Amino acid sequence: MITIPDKAKQFLLLILKLLIVCTAFYYIFSHFQNKKTDWNTLISYLDFTSIIILLLFSISNWTLEILKWQNLISYFKTISFLESTKQSLGSLTASIFTPNRIGEYGAKMLYYPKENAKKIMFLNFISNGSQMVITCFFGLFGFLIYSLNFTLTKSSFWINFNLNNTLLAFLGVLTFLFILFYIFRKKEFYGLSVQKLFTKTKEFPKQLWITNFQLSIMRYFVFSHQFYFLLIIFNCNISYSLALATIFIMYLFASIIPSIQFMDIAIKGSVALFLFNNFNIESWKIVIITSLMWIFNLVIPVLIGSYFVLQFKPQKT
Known part of the structure; x- marks a missing residue:
């Protein structure tokens, strides 16, 4: 077996860190280059107080996520809390190129000895x-509110018809996934199977479960x-x-569509346009809103996470 000298390992790790950070910055830069945003219009709507409030929302959002991981x-x-921050934001930066943050699983493993990987x-x-x-x-609760708030005019009938069809499709996909999970429940991936995961969840401490769900609900309402x-x-x-019903539906659809983190803005943006256009809200407003959500909740944390990636030292075993 070929052994790699420590200096070579350190050099390769440095290259990997720089590659992750540079690619993250490239994605951010290319997005703003391609996005034709009217900055003068944007500035006319956003004042200093609004920006501070938006920052407080984002800080609350990520504080809750960090507390979730610490818990x-x-x-x-x-x-x-600081160590949890490093792991949460560092793994976010490392996972931006992977579908549905799958890379986060591997990134967080690097902070711990190999025996803790599972x-x-x-x-x-x-x-x-x-x-x-x-x-x-x-999301399903949002569907209920959405339907109850529409009277059966011709236009609202088609809105409900399309949404109900989409809901049926979603439930169909969910049923298919449950069947798939059941069939392959014993198939192991990195030593874990669906059956083992559900067995372990039953044994998981009740208080940690409660705290985790409380933080998840608070985080959901924050963003x-x-x-x-x-x-x-x-x-x-x-x-x-x-508005909340539509936002709930938007997040439901966006969460079930596989996407890379930096493509998340395109998914949420297109879903938001489809839903909010039913209320005669101008498209450019929805595009800017989803872009600002992306900047405050992904771009800024990734920039901070880039620092933690560069400071990362592999766990010694």
């Missing part, structure tokens, strides 16, 4: 899975209301209940 990792190890995968599954359950629950706050800023004429 979950206490299953076998106690870490500080535990890290399991805890990531709990973290992302609980957020997905919350998204599905409120949902951040979107609603942007609708207010841009003078979008829509009621609170319908």
